[in-house]
Amino acid sequence: MDRGARPGGSCGVGEVVNPAAWLDRAKAVPVLDVAAALGLSLGRDGKSFGPCPGCGAATRANPGRRDSRGRCAILPGGWWHCYSNGSDGCGATADSPGLVAWQLTGERWQKGDASTSAKIREWFAQNGWCDAPGAERKSVVAPRRWPDAAAEAPPSRPNAMEVAQVWFHAPAVTDDDAVAEWLERARGLPAARIAELDLARALPASPSPAWAGYGARTWRESGHRLIVPLWGPDPDGRSRLRMASLHARCVRASGGGLKALSPRGHSHRGLVMAVSEDFLGDGAEQRLLTICEGVPDFLALALQPATVRGALLGGISGSASAAILALVPRGWDVAVATHADAGGDNQANAWRREIEGRGCRYLRCRRQLAA
């Protein structure tokens, strides 16, 4: 992070408040943190991410060349730039707030665009990285601590009623030809069984909330038409889990962009895929919970009998949380089956940190299960 990266963070009582302090704070948030919060994939080199919000390319590879680094390189000074292997990329370049602008609007943030500026500020405020509009006075009296405030801020979730409405109106996967064909042909998964068990649905034509978008396109337009609920611990304790968000999988062969998306401008931190709100039920006999990675593996395992996989949760990057594992009884075995790559290892390690110390045995299975 830059030196002197906390402007506005130490306002004392009586100090003059700079109205643009939120922007200074937003600029000071490392690009990698912003990219992760936006649900982008972080490169294994620790200084790249993808896909590029400008051109949609996921990695730096050109046809005929291999390069798995994220398409956008992070530059010193809090900037990033789209690069391809051997030449400059599409020309997209910005800082942290500029990256958020691109993801929210699908365009470069033009100076003086107050409407986009308000959206960016809202996004950073939701993530606990700056104050919301109108909060300047409060921050003078009680300055926020930085960056602890970001770590403690509860993750932003899409409106619960909107999530419920989209799920309620979503047709069965067998009622959407593109979704059914992707499941059957690209993944070898039986659409009829998935519909019968109601594990996933097809994105409805309406309603289409603002968060169901990717760049300037709706999920429908970008091909993210297979939706799966994301669950978090039930705050009322009536059941173990409660639906908190949705995860949308692209069903196009050549999307070019992100394979799977969570609601735009919100976080899926600490949320998981599950077979039901009482997810532990079918693992009770074996005292076994399996945690897998990604939508296809989750669907493939959910179709297996419980005698094979015990109880089941599906994770994505950022899912691992102490609150979820606090629902698992002590003494259970927890098998983490993530992909045999760096992303899978990262997720497994994140789960492992939470599993150990809970009196549960950690088992690791390094493989991709679905086709």
Ligand SMILES: [Zn+2]
């Ligand atoms: Zn680009």
